[in-house]
Amino acid sequence: KSVELQLGRKRKAVEISDSSDSEDEEDSDEEGSDGERGLPGRMPGAMSGAELRAAPKKAKTKAQRLAQVHGGRTDYTEKLLEKRKARKGGKTNNETKRNKPLIMTMDSFKVRKKKAQTAREKTNTMKKHIKTLQKTANHQKIR
Numbered sequence: 001k002s003v004e005l006q007l008g009r010k011r012k013a014v015e016i017s018d019s020s021d022s023e024d025e026e027d028s029d030e031e032g033s034d035g036e037r038g039l040p041g042r043m044p045g046a047m048s049g050a051e052l053r054a055a056p057k058k059a060k061t062k063a064q065r066l067a068q069v070h071g072g073r074t075d076y077t078e079k080l081l082e083k084r085k086a087r088k089g090g091k092t093n094n095e096t097k098r099n100k101p102l103i104m105t106m107d108s109f110k111v112r113k114k115k116a117q118t119a120r121e122k123t124n125t126m127k128k129h130i131k132t133l134q135k136t137a138n139h140q141k142i143r
Contacts, residue, residue, distance in 0.1 A: 006049025 047055075091099075105111065117125070 003047070003049050003052065007052065
């Protein structure tokens with residue numbers, strides 16, 4: 001109630017008469033009504049009207065909001081490159097596999113096993129692969 005009055009709400013006739021009556025009666029130690037002293041509907045540490053007015057408002061235009069969002073973002077690729085450069089030690093296993101000579105991979109056990117597969121084995125592996133893709137569709141890894 002007091003916050004509304006501080007923000008500039010019009011007082012009703014009943015409230016005006018109550019305040020004029022209470023001014024005459026309250027010449028003792030009491031300051032404010034029961035509501036002001038913290039009995040009904042008062043929370044400790046509540047904000048005053050002046051504090052509410054001083055609180056920052058959100059950006060008014062969409063362009064300002066977008067600028068704020070883009071300003072707070074970090075570039076993921078740069079972050080990854082920094083992380084790789086800062087890493088102690090050599091290459092990871094995946095990096096070495098990526099840069100491995102093609103002839104060596106062509107003669108590897110995995111490739112020979114794939115070449116020897118029957119049609120049924122190929123279809124089964126494809127089915128398994130499709131299932132795993134469906135499970136991990138939304139969480140694809142970025143290399």
